[in-house]
Amino acid sequence: MERRESYLAYLYESAWILPSVAIPVGMLVALVLTAFAIGIHLPGQTATVDPRRLAQTPPFDRPGLREVRPGQYEAVVIGQIWSFTPNEIQVPAGATVTFIATSRDVVHGFRIQGTTVNGMLIPGQVTRLTYRFTQPGEYLLVCHEYCGVGHHGMYGRIRVVAPTP
Amino acid sequence: MTAPENRLVRGYLIVALLALAVGGLFGPLQALNWAGLDLYGLIPGLRSYYQGLSLHGTLLVLVWTTFFIGGFLLFVTRQSLGQPLPRPGLTWATFWLMVVGLVLAALPLLSNDATVLFTFYAPLKASPLFYLGLGLIVVGTWLLTLTLGLAYRRWRAAHPGEPYPLPAFMALVTMLMWTLASLGIAFEVVFLLLPWSVGLTGGVDALLTRTLFWFTGHPIVYFWLLPAYLSWYTLVPRHAGGSLFSEPMARLSFLLFLTTSIPVGVHHQFTDPGISEGPKLLHTFFTFVVFFPSLLTAFNVAASLESAARRRGEQGWLGWLWRQRWGDPVLTAQLLAMILFIFGGIGGLVNASLNVNLLVHNTAWIVGHFHLTVGSAVTLTFMGVTYWLLPHLLGRQLWSRGLALVQAVLWFVGMAVFAYALHNLGLLDTPRRTMLGAAPYRLAEWQPWLVLVGIGGVILFLSGLLYFVLVVLTALAGERQPVPAPAFAETIHGPADTPRAFDRLAPWLVVSVVLIVVGYGPVFWQVLSQGTPPAAGLRVW
Numbered sequence: 001m002e003r004r005e006s007y008l009a010y011l012y013e014s015a016w017i018l019p020s021v022a023i024p025v026g027m028l029v030a031l032v033l034t035a036f037a038i039g040i041h042l043p044g045q046t047a048t049v050d051p052r053r054l055a056q057t058p059p060f061d062r063p064g065l066r067e068v069r070p071g072q073y074e075a076v077v078i079g080q081i082w083s084f085t086p087n088e089i090q091v092p093a094g095a096t097v098t099f100i101a102t103s104r105d106v107v108h109g110f111r112i113q114g115t116t117v118n119g120m121l122i123p124g125q126v127t128r129l130t131y132r133f134t135q136p137g138e139y140l141l142v143c144h145e146y147c148g149v150g151h152h153g154m155y156g157r158i159r160v161v162a163p164t165p
Numbered sequence: 166m167t168a169p170e171n172r173l174v175r176g177y178l179i180v181a182l183l184a185l186a187v188g189g190l191f192g193p194l195q196a197l198n199w200a201g202l203d204l205y206g207l208i209p210g211l212r213s214y215y216q217g218l219s220l221h222g223t224l225l226v227l228v229w230t231t232f233f234i235g236g237f238l239l240f241v242t243r244q245s246l247g248q249p250l251p252r253p254g255l256t257w258a259t260f261w262l263m264v265v266g267l268v269l270a271a272l273p274l275l276s277n278d279a280t281v282l283f284t285f286y287a288p289l290k291a292s293p294l295f296y297l298g299l300g301l302i303v304v305g306t307w308l309l310t311l312t313l314g315l316a317y318r319r320w321r322a323a324h325p326g327e328p329y330p331l332p333a334f335m336a337l338v339t340m341l342m343w344t345l346a347s348l349g350i351a352f353e354v355v356f357l358l359l360p361w362s363v364g365l366t367g368g369v370d371a372l373l374t375r376t377l378f379w380f381t382g383h384p385i386v387y388f389w390l391l392p393a394y395l396s397w398y399t400l401v402p403r404h405a406g407g408s409l410f411s412e413p414m415a416r417l418s419f420l421l422f423l424t425t426s427i428p429v430g431v432h433h434q435f436t437d438p439g440i441s442e443g444p445k446l447l448h449t450f451f452t453f454v455v456f457f458p459s460l461l462t463a464f465n466v467a468a469s470l471e472s473a474a475r476r477r478g479e480q481g482w483l484g485w486l487w488r489q490r491w492g493d494p495v496l497t498a499q500l501l502a503m504i505l506f507i508f509g510g511i512g513g514l515v516n517a518s519l520n521v522n523l524l525v526h527n528t529a530w531i532v533g534h535f536h537l538t539v540g541s542a543v544t545l546t547f548m549g550v551t552y553w554l555l556p557h558l559l560g561r562q563l564w565s566r567g568l569a570l571v572q573a574v575l576w577f578v579g580m581a582v583f584a585y586a587l588h589n590l591g592l593l594d595t596p597r598r599t600m601l602g603a604a605p606y607r608l609a610e611w612q613p614w615l616v617l618v619g620i621g622g623v624i625l626f627l628s629g630l631l632y633f634v635l636v637v638l639t640a641l642a643g644e645r646q647p648v649p650a651p652a653f654a655e656t657i658h659g660p661a662d663t664p665r666a667f668d669r670l671a672p673w674l675v676v677s678v679v680l681i682v683v684g685y686g687p688v689f690w691q692v693l694s695q696g697t698p699p700a701a702g703l704r705v706w
Contacts, residue, residue: 009658012468013414020460024453024514031449031518040520044441045691050698081705105703107286107371109527113594113608118523119436122371123288123700127438140606144527144596146282148289148705149213152604 043119043127049102051123054078059100065089077101079108079121079143082150087141090159096132097158109144112158120145136162166243170250175558176260177236178551180267181229182636185544188224189629191217196583196622198602199615212277214600215706220274222283226539228267230389231302233547235263235309237392238336240554241399242316244650245332248323251315255308263305270298280706282598284382285358287374290702293362300354303347310340328660328668331412332399332653338419339391341670342384345677346427349380361702368699372439376692379430380685387426387455389539391419393546397466397499400550402654404496405489407473411658414465416667421458424677425451428684432517436526439695444687445519451684452517459510466503472657494569498549501577502542505584509537512588527598529618530591533584541580545573548632555636557650561643564635572635575628583621586614 034040054060059076063085067073075097078085091097101110103121110119110127119127133139143154166174194204194217211217243250250256273279273292281289285296317329317337329337353374361369402409409415431448434440474485490496512534515521525531556563563569595601595611607615666672 006658006662009411009662013411013464016464017461020457020464023460024456027514027518028450028453031521032446035446035520040523042435042442042445042520042523043438045439045695048439048695048697051700052698081703105700106288106705107375109596111527111594111596116520116523118526119438120434122375122438122697124370124697125372125438140594140608142594142596142599142606144599145286146215146218146289146598148703149215149280150705151215151598152600155604155606 040116041130043129046128047126048124049126051102051104054102054104060102065091065097071095073097075099075101077110078104079110079147079154080104081106081148082143082154084141084143084154084156087156088159089156090161091133092163093136093160094132094134094163095160096130098128098130101127101129106147107145108147108154109142111142111144113140113142115139133158133160136160166240167249169253170239170243171558173250173256173260174236174240174554177232177239178555178558180264181232181236182633184224184228184232184267185629186633188221188229189626191221192629193622193626195221196625197619198600200619200622201602201615202619203602210275213280213706214603215282216274216277216280218598219280219282223270223274226283226385226389227299227302230539230543231306232263232267234339234389234392235260235306237547237550237554238309238313238339238395240650241395242313242333242336245330245336245399245653246316246320248316248320251312251319255315256312259305259308259312262308263302266298266301266303266305268298269294269301272298277706284378286378287358287361287369287371288700288702290362290704293359296354296358296362300351300359303351303354306340306347307344310337310344313337313340328663330653331409331415331656331660332395334416334668335391335395335398335419337670338423339388339395341674342391342423342426342677343388345674345681346381346384346388349377349430350382353377353381366699368701370692370697371700372437372695372697373692375434375437376431376440376688379433380427381430383430383433383452384426386535386538387422389543391422393499393502393543394418394462396546396550397462397503398469399653400651401466401496401499402469402473403651404493404499405470405473407469407471407476407654409654409656409659410465410468410472411662412656412660413658413663413667414461416663418458418461418465420667420673421461422455423673424680425454425458427677427681429455429517430685431688432522435519435522439697440688440691442519444684444691447684447687449517449519451680453514456510456514463507469654469657470500492566492570494563494566494573495549495552497570498552498573498576499546501573502545502549505537505545505577505580506542508584509534509542512537525591527596528591529587529595529597532597533587533591536580536587537584541576541584545576545580548573548576551632551636553648553651555639556643556648559640559643560647561639561645562648564638564643568631569635572628572631575624575631579621579624579626579628581621582617583625586617586621590614590618 108121139158141156279291279295
């Protein structure tokens, strides 16, 4: 190959390689910044629980919603084939809800429409997710992981009601 | 190629095509179910949507891909080295082992004893035959690696000091990457799922099995993609009438896939409990790193296509983009595959992004994404490859070039409609892997997109049907005449410009292992140190 052409090729390659590095690096920086600035977190390590002994293990012995501080709630939810317990939760607008959830049997999904609540329920593991519901309305909760022939019937509702004046 | 070698490649191709035909059959049923039209009654003996979905996923992503790749990489290695494949006994034993594995896995799938989808997440408990069959297929792929390794050693001994030919190099790198990657699924199947499914153990750590699955489950997409890249790098420039722009950059791209493909799997588990955000962020980082060799590929392949158009006298800045040989179905199928893959790649970055992933995880978005990648970049490329490989192997002309063109364009259009609708549904929180036609919670805002999914599915079905009509008519009625295999593309920036390091494997394998330890060390430490209580197996279908 001609020497000049060879240099040109290196030039083209470099002209492509530099932005190819810069673009993903820029995206990564943006990602990390937003993760910490906005504080959108993923489920992490919380606790383990014996799926065969949920009925005897707090907090899963008493599924449901409780207010831990004014405006701060904990919702203990169990996923099982093919329903959530409880399958309806009602909170006032502005409430911050921490979902503490697990599965009694197979892997289930836990997704609340239009929010950042998206987690897997894995037998043996406790999933913790926190979200502040600002807009009143009805939010669909669905299981988004295949969990058997009745999977498409596994859903629930979160009702966020405007506080009565 | 010798006659037995020809038969071997044909064997792989036949199994791959059968898997595509059977697995593909369920695609339109699923799409139409989402659109509100339930045609499952048409398939006698099928027990549920989810049995169909298990067949669709397993046969397409595990069988169609693996068998096509097996035959294609053996063929490429044979042609590129110009020496017979080593140990015919071993290559045939490998093929039959994989076929036995496929039969063992297919039996419970067909009898509704393995309705666990292709991810077979424990504690869903399938028949032991299913796990055994999958395990045998994986072992078969290791023997393929061994075959390519033996070919490498023999060629090196006969050609001291020469660089290993690019196509064979890419084939070997693909198999080496896969072999490392497959250790996760092999460990999961052999040590956890098989003993548990036959009743030797009472329960299984559900988080550990998922983590092992995704150790293999993400790099497996590069195992599908790299043979398509191999075609784009070493054959497409020739089909287009040009040369490969840069061999060193092509090699670098494959070596980067070898080293960085594996420590990325946790981006499928961002929403899993039991793994903290630190290791998850690390896997975001590594997935972005793997984006880089794909960008290198985009540049290199585009520059090669540009060289083809310039050779035909194209002068303008961008005119080369459309001044291509669109009349050739082999080329057109692969160019269309590339176009769809651009969107697949961009969507992949969204999926890999730590917290943006929350918007799309396990929604229809993901289904749209992997139909653009494995369902388009890979499958449409393999369809294009079929249009020269099959005539070459059979010594018969392609039955109709015109119909082959129509087939490729229909696949492109169908997939564009299908994937666009699915991505939109995903952003509206439509769950994936769900028989939506029967879901009581279907939302009105999903409806128009669901109909579009159905339309896309029907177009894809027609294209698939056309593909099989062409395959069968070529085999039975194509004009008898020797069809030469396309020569591999020449290079503009070629072997002489290739640094020696880009012709070696061992140092890159060491880097790969080190990066696996860095990326997966903390993950397995967390998963294993928690002692997740075991879950009992269940059959819930």
